[in-house]
Amino acid sequence: MRSSNSLFLIVCLSITVGLLWGYNEFTSYFNQGKEYQLQVLQLEKKLEREEFNQALLRNQLVDFQQSVAVILPPNSQIRNEMANYELKNFAGSLRVPASVAQLDMSGVLFEKGKKLFKEQKYEKAIKEFRKVLDDYPLSRYKIESHFFMAESYFLQKDYKSSLDLVDQMVVQYPDNDLTGFVMLRMGQISELNNRLEEASEIYKTVQVHFKSEQLRKQAHVLISGLQVE
Amino acid sequence: MKSFFNVFIFMLAFQMEVRVRASDSVSAPENCLGREVPCAYKVSTEKWSFGSGNIKIHAVKGSVLTEIEKAREWKLVGGSLWVENAPSVKVRSTTSEVEGSSGQYWMMIEKDRTIYRNISAKLIVTLKDQNKIEVPKGFEVWVGGVNSESQVEHGMVEPIDIKAHLKLWYSLYPGKQPQFLSEVQDLKDQWADRIEQSGEIYKKVIERKLAAVEDEKRQIEEKKRKQESERLRIREEFRKKVFEN
Numbered sequence: 001m002r003s004s005n006s007l008f009l010i011v012c013l014s015i016t017v018g019l020l021w022g023y024n025e026f027t028s029y030f031n032q033g034k035e036y037q038l039q040v041l042q043l044e045k046k047l048e049r050e051e052f053n054q055a056l057l058r059n060q061l062v063d064f065q066q067s068v069a070v071i072l073p074p075n076s077q078i079r080n081e082m083a084n085y086e087l088k089n090f091a092g093s094l095r096v097p098a099s100v101a102q103l104d105m106s107g108v109l110f111e112k113g114k115k116l117f118k119e120q121k122y123e124k125a126i127k128e129f130r131k132v133l134d135d136y137p138l139s140r141y142k143i144e145s146h147f148f149m150a151e152s153y154f155l156q157k158d159y160k161s162s163l164d165l166v167d168q169m170v171v172q173y174p175d176n177d178l179t180g181f182v183m184l185r186m187g188q189i190s191e192l193n194n195r196l197e198e199a200s201e202i203y204k205t206v207q208v209h210f211k212s213e214q215l216r217k218q219a220h221v222l223i224s225g226l227q228v229e
Numbered sequence: 230m231k232s233f234f235n236v237f238i239f240m241l242a243f244q245m246e247v248r249v250r251a252s253d254s255v256s257a258p259e260n261c262l263g264r265e266v267p268c269a270y271k272v273s274t275e276k277w278s279f280g281s282g283n284i285k286i287h288a289v290k291g292s293v294l295t296e297i298e299k300a301r302e303w304k305l306v307g308g309s310l311w312v313e314n315a316p317s318v319k320v321r322s323t324t325s326e327v328e329g330s331s332g333q334y335w336m337m338i339e340k341d342r343t344i345y346r347n348i349s350a351k352l353i354v355t356l357k358d359q360n361k362i363e364v365p366k367g368f369e370v371w372v373g374g375v376n377s378e379s380q381v382e383h384g385m386v387e388p389i390d391i392k393a394h395l396k397l398w399y400s401l402y403p404g405k406q407p408q409f410l411s412e413v414q415d416l417k418d419q420w421a422d423r424i425e426q427s428g429e430i431y432k433k434v435i436e437r438k439l440a441a442v443e444d445e446k447r448q449i450e451e452k453k454r455k456q457e458s459e460r461l462r463i464r465e466e467f468r469k470k471v472f473e474n
């Protein structure tokens with residue numbers, strides 16, 4: 001009785017082990033992609049680590065370069081002699097060109113932008129006007145650049161960006177006539193969105209707050225247009 | 230019977246798949262964060278926060294930081310860092326460093342420039358050439374590399390473009406949306422007069438530049454005057470020697 005029991009157990013165990021082995025073989029045959037996925041994951045990790053190490057090394061190098069660059073005498077004080085030739089080259093390679101006495105090129109950029117605007121190349125025009133605003137924050141073309149950018153966005157039907165610029169102009173240059181003109185555009189955008197009351201309010205604000213006769217006339221025409229509708 | 234059972238367990242053990250999951254963070258030395266300094270660390274999660282006492286620092290995914298001195302000095306290698314509150318904590322970049330009083334400020338590395346954005350701290354940026362820039366609340370400034378005049382390039386102090394900043398801020402904000410909105414509103418109210426302030430700052434800068442130009446002119450004229458009087462004196466002496474002796 002006892003021997004038959006153990007025989008039964010041995011058979012059961014053998015079947016279980018056989019099934020497990022079979023299952024393992026089956027899954028490993030059909031799941032080969034998983035191994036590759038694992039490998040890809042490991043390689044990605046390795047790449048990330050390499051990039052991280054490189055970033056640290058680059059940063060240390062730049063740090064060192066800048067520390068040396070600040071100790072060296074200014075380029076203008078290094079005399080033009082053979083003995084100083086290496087020093088001059090060394091200083092030049094470590095430093096960025098001086099922009100202390102920067103040339104004001106905002107006029108050129110602005111004219112370029114205006115030309116592109118007239119040619120209806122609004123995307124390119126916006127880039128030029130953006131350069132004026134970013135690189136020359138004190139330029140006398142700043143307000144006009146804002147204005148033309150808002151106009152370009154409006155004509156491109158990118159109303160959201162246009163409204164952002166109108167917002168900026170209202171805050172920064174509330175008295176300028178160009179702000180009045182972009183506010184009329186703001187009103188037109190409200191009209192396009194069927195917010196007629198809002199548009200009317202904007203036109204009235206322009207009519208009341210701005211002194212330019214041309215602006216007032218234009219605002220008046222737009223209000224009349226609203227009433228006719 | 231027992232031996233069969235042992236064989237069964239032995240074979241079962243071979244069927245088991247043991248996988249060891251690699252650590253998510255990348256750091257140098259390995260797993261150093263919070264254990265040793267200096268420790269360089271790359272943020273691999275969506276956001277990362279550090280808190281110790283009254284110090285609260287957050288960084289966006291992909292930022293690389295080095296903790297140089299335990300909870301006292303950090304270096305930003307890349308990415309963006311939000312210092313929510315860190316009195317007497319120093320944060321460095323390759324060409325500048327900053328030590329803010331309690332209050333919030335941001336530090337971002339974009340290409341070769343470091344941008345300092347002051348929200349509510351008293352922020353003084355010390356450049357590698359030892360010049361200092363004070364960034365008022367609601368303003369930002371960029372700092373570049375050392376130029377050919379041995380000076381660190383930097384931009385004008387400008388008002389923060391709040392719309393562009395909100396997205397970045399919200400990505401790291403730990404609280405709920407209504408709380409965030411109320412904080413934004415508070416800031417908007419506090420920064421209402423920034424345009425006038427920036428006008429004042431620009432005016433001061435221009436006045437300083439004009440004064441420097443005037444001073445230079447005055448020095449040149451003084452030098453010319455001295456040269457002229459020296460020339461007249463020598464001429465006079467020469468005349469005396471030749472004609473009077």
